[in-house]
Structure formats: C-alpha cells, structure tokens
Amino acid sequence: MKIIPCLLAVFPAVAGAAEGLPALRVDPGLLAPNAPVSKSAAPRASGGEAALRSKEGTAPVKPAPGPGADAAAADADVGMTAEAGSTVVVADRIDGQQDVELSAVGNAQLVRDDTHVRADRIIYREVLDEVEAIGDVRLSRGEDIIRSDKLRVRLDEQTGEVDAPEYAFSRVVQKQEGMTPRTVIGSGHADVLKLNGENQYALKNATWSTCKPADPDWYLKAGELELDYDRELGVARDSTVVFKDVPIFYMPWAEFPLVAQRKSGFLPPTFGTSNKTGVDLSVPYYWNIAPNYDATFVPRYMSRRGLQLGGEYRYLTDDASGTIRAEWMPNDRVAGRDNRAAGSILHQQTFGSHWSTYLNLNGVSDKHYLEDLNSRLAIASQSNLVREGSVSYASGSWWSATMLAQSYQTLTGDKPYRRLPQLTLGGQRPFLDDRADFIFSSEYVRFSHPDPDKPDGSRFVAYPSVQVPLGGTAFSLTPKLGLHYTRYALDQALIGDKKEITRTLPIFTLDSSVVMERDTRWAGRDTIQTLEPRIYYVNIPYRDQSAIPNFDSGLYDFNFAQIFSENIFSGSDRIANANQVTAAVTSRLIDSDSGIERLRFALGQRYYFADQRVTLPGVPARTGRRADILASLDGRLSQDFSLNSGWQYNPRDKITERFNADLRYQPGFAQVVNLGFRYTRDVLRDLDVSGQWPLGGHWYGVARYNRSLRDHRVTEALAGLEYAGDCWVFRTVFHRFATKENAVTQAVFLQLELTDLASVGSSPLDLLRRTVGGYGTINQPVADPVFGQP
DSSP: OOOOSOEEEEEEOOSOSTTOOOOOBOOGGGSOTTOOSOOOOOOOOSSOOEEEEETTEEEEEOOOOOTTSOHHHHHSOOOOOOOTTEEEEEESEEEEETTTEEEEEEEEEEEETTEEEEEEEEEEETTTTEEEEEEEEEEEETTEEEEEEEEEEETTTTEEEEESOEEEEEEEEOOSTTSOOEEEEEEEEOSEEEEESTTEEEEEEEEEBSSOSSSOSEEEEEEEEEEETTTTEEEEEEEEEEETTEEEEEEEEEEEESSSOOOOEEOOOEEEEETTTEEEEEOOEEEEEETTEEEEEEEEEETTTEEEEEEEEEEEOSSEEEEEEEEEEEEETTTTEEEEEEEEEEEEEEOSTTEEEEEEEEEESSTTHHHHHOOOHHHHTOOEEEEEEEEEEEOSSSEEEEEEEEEEEESSSOOOOEEEEEEEEEEEEEETTTTEEEEEEEEEEEEEOSSTTSOOEEEEEEEEEEEOOEEOSSEEEEEEEEEEEEEEEESSOSSTTOOEEEEEEEEEEEEEEEOEEEEEEETTEEEEEEEEEEEEEEEEOOOOOTTSOOSSOOBOOOSTTGGGSSOSBSSSSOOOOEEEEEEEEEEEEEETTTOOEEEEEEEEEEEESSOOOOOOTTOOOOOSSEEEEEEEEEEESSSSEEEEEEEEEETTTTEEEEEEEEEEEEEETTEEEEEEEEEETTTEEEEEEEEEEEEETTEEEEEEEEEETTTTEEEEEEEEEEEEOSSEEEEEEEEEEEEETTEEEEEEEEEEEETTTEEEEOOOHHHHHHHSTTOOOSSOOOOOTTTSOO
16 A cells, blocks of 8 residues: 555535535545555655645645644644635545545544634535534634534535534624724634524524633623624624623623624613713614614613603715704603703705705703703803704806705893895806906895894895906915995884985905915924915995894904904994905925925904994994904924914003913823913903823823813813723713803713723713813724714
8 A cells, every 4th residue: 555644635515415426536546556445544744745636636735733843833724725616635544435424534624615624533424515523623714713622514505513612703894985994803602603604603602702712801691692794793682791700781682783883772871970960871772774774762861850762863865864863851850840852953955956955953942951951061051052944056167046044042142133034146257268256145134033122124235246366376466346235124223214224335355465485494304484474455435334233243253364354244234444454474384295284373463544433233443553463373393292372462552362372292192281271351261281191001091171260260170081901991081060150060971882892881982082182092982883983
C-alpha cells in the first residue's frame, strides 16, 4: 500500500438525497491496486505540501501543524480551496464507503463554499448531504463562528442542530451612504442551537451580547431566542437583561435589533426625577409600521402629578414628510387641573411644477404646561408657540412666491399680530448682458390682533431696485437704487380720520471693498494674511411715519451684519431716514495649504450725517453723529486654543456697551474646557464655565456653571459623571436651572447604554451637547430604535 501524508476526497454537492448523488470518487493513483474505497493514511508530516488530484480537478492541501506549532496557527483553518459547489474533506485518516458515508478522523476539516467545519472527527453522509462533527467542533460560515463538542448539519439546506454551542455572529453595518461601516458582533452560548436555514437561528436557554465573548459585562438571557439576520431582528422570550451579573429587568417577550435597526416592540423604560414631577417613568412602545411610517406610544407616570399619555407618528414619502406629536394628562394633582395637553404637527410636501407646502402647528392647554411638564430649558422658556402654514411656488429661474397664514399662542408677554394671510413675491434677474441686476420684493399682509384695542389693517409693499456690480476680485463697487412703496388700509385710524396711508421712499446705497493679500507665517505654518477695508453708504430721505401703526417692526440688534444693512428696523412699518456711512476693516489669516481660515479680526463704525427722526413708539431717537465701535476676534489661537469674542464700545460716553468672549481649550477628543463671559450694560453680566475631561479608569467628568454676577444667583448648573465600558456606557447628570425669578427646576438623569441593544434610563445627551460646547460622545451611540440611526 502506498503511504501518503494525507488523503483528500472531492465530490460535488447537490440539493436533495432523493435525486441521487454521484459516487465518492478518489484518484485511483492514490490507492494500491485493487484496494477498497476505505483507506487509512499515515499521520501528516510536520512540513511540506501535497497536491492530490481527483477527477474533479486539483486542490492544494497544507499539512496540519505539528505538536510545537503556534496556538493561533492551530486554531486557524487549513488553507485549501475547492471548486464552487464541491466539498473538500481533509484529515489524518479517512475511511469511506462509496456513495454512502465518509469518516474523517484526526485534524479533520470539511469545506463547502464559505462553510468550514473542523473537528476531531467528521462524518459526511453523502446521500443526505449531512455532516456530523464530534470533538472540539468549529463551524464557520462567512464571519459567523460556532464552537461545540457535537453538531449535525445538512450543508445545502443549512439546517441542523448544535449541542451546547458558543457562537459569535458578525455583520457589517452602514446605516447611511457615506458613513463609515462598522462591525456588530453578537455572541453568547446556549444549551441547544438549531439552524433553520440561511441566517436563521433558534436557541434554547441562550445568552446574547455585543460585548467581548470571553467575559461579557452585560448579556441578554432568554429561555428561547430567535436570531433572524435576514430581517436583522432578534426575538427573546422569558428574557432578562443581566448587567455585571445582576439582573436589571425582566421581559416576558421582547424584540431587539441585531444590527441596530428599527423594530417594533417595547423600548427600554426611561426614568428620572425632578422637583416638578417627582419620580418620572416612561415605558414607550414602538410600532415599525413600514419602512417609511412609524409610531411611538409613550405612557408616562410622574409620582407627584399622575399619569400622562403621549405619542408620535412619523411619515416619509417621495414628496412629503412630517411628524405628529400629542400628550394628554387627564388630571394633574399638583396644578389642580384636568385635561392638560400639548400637541404639534409638522408637515412638508412638494408638488409638481415647482409647488411646495409647509405646515407647523403647536399648542398647549395652558400657559404653564411647558414649564410644569418639561425639564428642558429650551422648551420651558418659550413664550410664543407658532401656528403657520404656507404654499410656495419657485419658478426655477429668477422669481418665487409664497402665501402664508400665521398666528401664535402666547404664553407670556405681549401678543403678536396674526398674518391672515401674507402674500409675497420676489426675485432677482440680470440684464444689460449681466452687467446689472433687477431686484424686486413685494408683499401683501392682512394683520389681525386678538386685542380689540389694537388696530387691524392691511399693508402692501413693493420695492423694486437696480444694482450695478463694478470691479473685480480685488476691488468692488456696487451702487444700488430702489424705490420703496407702502400702502396701508386700516380698520381704524391712529391719528385723525386717516385710514389709508401711503409712503414712498427712494433708497440709495453704495458698497465698496478692497481685498489685499500678503504671504506670512502663523504658528509655524505658511499663511496668507488679508486686509479688507469696506465702506458702505446709505441715503434715505425722511418721511413722517407717526400715523402708521407698528405691526411687525422692531429695532435690529447692533452688530456687524446690521451696520451693513439699509434699515435699522426689522419689518416694513418703519424705515429710518439715513445719510450715513459705515467704515470697517477685516483681516484674516488663511492657511496656504488647506485654505482654512485660522483667525479673523474685524473693526468697524458707522458715521451719521443726519439726526434720527423716525423712531418706534416709546423708543427715544439716537443722539450723536457716531455709532458705537464694533470689534471682533475669532479663530484658533493655537492647535488647542480657540477664541470667539465681540466688543461694542461707546466712544461718546467712553464706556463698554457689550462684551462677550468664549475661550476654548480642546487638546483632544472628550477633552474640553470652556470659559465664557457676557456683558451688556445695565442688563447682563454672566460668567459661564463648562467642560468635559477624562478622570482616569474610563471615567469622565462633565460640568457647567453659569452665574449671573449682576443678580448674584446661579442661572444654570450641571454636574455629571460618565463611564465608558467595553460595550456599555453609564451616565449620571444633575441639572439645575432658573426659568424666572425665584423659580428653579432640578432634574436628575440616569442612563445605562448597552451598545447595540438599548438605552435604559433618561438620556442627558441632548442636554450635554447643548450646554457644554465641544462635548464629545464617549462611545459610538446606539441607534435610536425610533429613528433607526445614532
């Protein structure tokens, strides 16, 4: 008999034993003359390589590692290839009965396409296309790996059963185009694992976790566990989430995403506490109606106030998207009110032929609702809730039109006028061979006020103008001349019996600028420094406007954008007389290689050649011929330091009107310290300190302190700790903020985030991102089961 280092059997796989399989074929040259099909082979050599031929072709075989081989190499699959659809078996000894069964013993391996079985002993039943593996079994299919002492699998059907397996299933996830893909690995062990076809697994008494398989910090323990990687969905029955060997909550039935995708079912509960609500617990249920429709139902229990029911419905189509939200509390024990509610509708839609529509409706049952039932400062401080809808047309060339209806629910302060409706038409079109631009804006508005003492009426505005851009890249000069026409039709006259009022004003502006550059170096890098002087002139004659009501005009904030505008007032009810010039200079440092702006300094002032005669009711006119001086310095002072600052100086009284500065030190990810100061004379003097910093041992600290130095009180304070584990993150944050005089809200956030499974508790992430500039999320956040993305 011929002695060889190993034996190789190659035979094609077919789907179904009933149709009959071809006999096991082995190259006769490998066997002694007249030898039977069953054959023993001598042990493999510790080196070298043999190429054994069969009638199906050639398959190279690498010998198994000897006793002294590296452990990692011993765990790896033997490198061998086979034709698509063929089955390759290699072992120290192979016994076989043609057309029936093949037994491979000692370092046995079987390969079919991307399925690889390795064990001490492998039995392949050709008629059934079935593999039985015994002893130190390792089954891999693609990136999925199952280890056990015994398995029985039908290769082509991908069905079978594995006793007491350990497993790790890997999938590459890329939620959105352009995002970096990442690999999600789910692992665990079970009493029994059943393979029910490609990507389908059913397990008994099983665990599942995205942690490292050796010693997971958390895992889902279930009596029955189904893993469907086609739908990317797991179903657990009689399950418990275990964290650090401590069960944290039980679920009789639950669905969870295998690769952080949307799914229907109960979401992990959220809980927190505040002085307004007491213990605050929500148990949301998510309904994944369709890929472009979903809904969330949120029952919320507040120990001080009672039960609240809420929900959200979202939709997305090719031409429309929107969100509908509602909350209802039948009885509020603290406020002593029944039927407290809030709701909102947001809808956007595009139609053919350049048409689109927009709807934004918001409302609450009473003016204290947001303050009582929300712990977010941005919401609790709202004074007006908008209710508006619009229809727009964009020509696609140079003009567009919009019809808008708008009103507000006022929670505090004066009530604004309603626009019922507002029609606008505007556009810009070049002419004279693109040497000039015709600009047109117009509107018709019907104003209505809920207070009968306020005058109602309509306003029509038409403002055509022509501008002629001159110059080039280094120098520009743009004269502009327009005529602003306004007509009012009032229900009641403000002065005398004049109900119809017209106003016509010519407006002339001249805008000029120069850009100069020079090469220099900044912070050791080649840099371009610019010097950009700009002069802007405005001339508007005076018209008496005391008989005109003030529907929507206000005084613009004084800043760099405003000093280069035509009118100091917003809206169209007041147009200030002007004979003035603004002079400013800007200098930038631009990185020569990347073109990124590193630093910018600006200095500007407006000069008046005429007294202000047009004012708002109750607002005194400006005095003096020089406006305040504005200065700003923004950019990166170094690799780690950045600065944003602004200064408004009154040269007449030689005092600072406003000053703000924000200095940031950020040497790395999740390492940031912010120091801010804001000052407005007689109004505001605030100190703001915030930051996030590693504390060692995977702990991070985060904090913010905002203090009013003028009122001697803390406006907002925040302190928290975060811990980044291998596959989980814990956050706890205490938040305190003042909504108004002597009214303080306190809230505590607790969150345990289990990577790629769920988040338990109330998340402070939105709060941290809003209040701590430069805050870095210390882990890749789990997908929101509602939105399906981080």
